Amino acid sequence: MLSADVRLRLGELDLVAAIEVGDGEVVALLGPNGAGKTTLLRAVAGLQPIDAGRVTVDRDVLDDPEAGIFVATNDRPIGVMFQDYLLFPRMTVVDNVAFGLRARGRSRAAARAEAHAVLDRVGMAALARAKPRELSGGQSQRVALARALAIEPRVLLLDEPLAALDAGAKLHIRAELRRHLAGFHGARLLVTHDPVDALVLADRMVVLEGGRVTQQGTPAEVARRPGSPYVAELVGVNLLSGTAAGERTVRLAGGAELVVADPVPGPEVAVAVRPQAVTVHRDQPDSSARNTWPATVADLAADHDRVRLQLAGPVPLVAEVTPAAVADLDLTPGAEVWVSMKAVDLAVYEH
């Protein structure tokens, strides 16, 4: 179990946050840019000294300034997958993964053999001799994960694991990461600014704003009582549950069918879609278009420079549009509209 009570000042940031992540648990640390998410993660890894507080893993104290304890990064039982993955560019894939084992005193041959086994687990054994620049974003991520897991850490930290990927690849790789994360049994802490990542990957969310934890709980708990405008927007993500109805088709509870970009991972699934990804039309879009159905505007609420629409119909949805679109489409409560969603905007995962 990871327990971190971190207090530090760094430039503009005044971070006072305490989090706990149990073994086998995946916690997503969510927050806007500059909230201190990455700093908190670096403090846990020992890359950022804390002014006060305490970081422990199980019974081992790693950082406690008052007691004069500071365990150096290289002696912490913590694996980190960094944003941009940070693979060593001049080493082959297998040497990247073997690096941590070499640091722990394994012979070159033993380290390589173990590294191969770990690469095999993430399906990257075939590219063991490739250089990082030859890998796609998703492949780099798998190697970075293998590298962090090879040292058998008790805690795994992931800093924006999906931010470096383009939208098309993200969907597929997120589902894959979820599968690989399931194979690790220690505490997992994931930093992200994307609520979909948190919904798909995490058991529990901790929301960090301006260096303070503003809310935490399961996604459902947080959604029920958003503690701040940021959280409200965050959990405004549409979460639709349904069943597999084909390799890339999901049948929703209301009977509507969604075509998704990725293979449906199991019989019972959930689909997450951001309000911004729901397009509203006055007339029926091209009849061959998929993922489109009629809806009725139930309510409108202005939110800063955006308008959030509650849509009733076979699939209740929240859509977010610009005030200009509201005027153009003449959206008023009771208006009959059509909604559509692109398959690549739908994150599907086992529920």
Add this chain to the structure above:
Amino acid sequence: MTTHRRRSRVRPGARPPLVVLPLAALAVAFLVVPFIALLQRVPWSSLSDRLRDPIVTQALRLSLTSAFSAMGLSLLFGVPLAWVLARTEFPGRSLLRALVILPMVLPPVVGGAALLFAFGRRGLFGGPVFDHTGFQLPFTIWGVIAANTFVALPFLVVTVEAGLRSADRRLEDAAATLGAGRWMVFRRVTLPMVAPSLAAGAVLCWARALGEFGATVTFAGSLAGRTETMPLAVFLALQSDRDAAIALSLVLIAVSLAVLVPLRDRWLAV
């Protein structure tokens, strides 16, 4: 993101602006014509005899020994200094950097004179050492190496410091989270990242030492066979035996090209 340095290639068919070409051509001419003039005066028939002249072989051996020694000393002391300048914060760091760069901008003769006052037989440090041990730097090969290192070291420090500053330190963080201690991080992650700057700095340093004249002649003198390096020999020969000077110059040019041409594309493109 990768930290690879790839030399950007000019798009095929990209045509440079018209004004660029004549100016570039003039620059090339200015750089190349003197060498053509020199080649045209080479006494080809007696060249092989001249190259076997002990004056030439001794000067060449001395020049190469001192240039490589200066490069080695610069690597030994310059890399830690570059690391301190690039990676630590302390008051007076900019002043220190200015002092380090000073020998680059100073006329080498001034550097030679300063070395004399510090390490000469009556110098600040050289005096007591000479009185106790009888050892002195001036007029020895050690003096040549000291003078070469004095002028060449800053080139290495400046280049390697720039390399360390532009290196992605997050890779070092990644290595630390994998359990690597400071030495392993430096050896397996930092050093490969700065390898191009290190090589460029070493070559610049070596080239500067090979061509060093002012500080050497001021501090170490010009004793044939002991402190008379190639540049000194060329200068002296010019006044007595022009053909010898040309032969010596030819050797220097050949040695420099032999080192610089194979390295140019790989390392000097930092």
